[in-house]
Amino acid sequence: MTQLLVLHNSLNPSASASRAMTEAYLTRVRAANPEARVIERDLAADPLPHLPPEIIPSLFGQPAQPGLEAEAAALSDALITELEQSDVIVLGAPFYNFTIPSTLKSWLDYVIRGGRTFRYTETGPEGLLPPGKRVLVFTASGGVYSAGPAAAMDHLVPYLKVVLGLIGLTDIEVVRAEGMKLPDAAATRAAAIARAAALAA
Structure with missing residues (x-):
């Protein structure tokens, strides 16, 4: 049975383009494969705590001691297990200040060990x-950063490819809803949602 791990990160649940892309993809997946197991984490609504100092021994392979160290290590273990057992990882990753949301960064800190x-x-x-x-990355931005003069400001896609590649995730596809603050935003958004849904085929 296919398992999907879905991480939502947009702070704007009602109008988020990255969430709309994710939902379009999941709707198509569930229709085509009703038996698929979907684990969803809304990291914007229920953010993970930043890594506490107590987790440092566990990060270096030492046994976790009781208390906060054990709690942090257990959370890391649980998140890694979800990742290990999932066939498809869907990242809703809106473009915040030229990079990923801090909520997604916290998740990465727990699973990169x-x-x-x-x-x-x-x-x-x-x-x-x-x-x-x-890995499917659904990202949205107010401007255009995939090409042109602002491409050098994109610290989201290059970063995700490097950091995910570190742990062995190299099959990465990115769908961008760019220019959400530009005049043709509605058409661009609709096209991005359609591309995201098509990935479930």
Whole structure:
């Protein structure tokens, strides 16, 4: 049975283009594969805490001690298990201040762990997640950052490709709803939602 892990991050649930893309994709998935298991985390409505200092020993492979250290390590383990067991990871990642929302960064901090999701070797870092996973990134921005003079300001897509690649997630597809503050925003949004839904085919 296919399992999807979906992470919502937009602060604007009623008008978010990234959420609209995610919902269009999930609607198509559920229609085509009713048995698919979908795990959804709304990190904007229920954000993860920032990594506490107590988790440091666990990040270096040491046994977690009782108390806050054990709680933080257990949360990290649970989030990593969700990731390990999912076939498709869907990231609703709106473009905030030229990069990902802090809510998504917190999730990444919990799941990127040396010795658990990646390791260093003599030839460089190696991802430890099971192979074959697919990542879909649905992002929206007020301006256009995929090309042109503002492309250098895009610290969202390049960052996600690097950090996800570190843990072995390299099959990444990005759908952008760009120019949401420009005159043709409605048409651009509709086209992006249609592209997102088509990925479920």
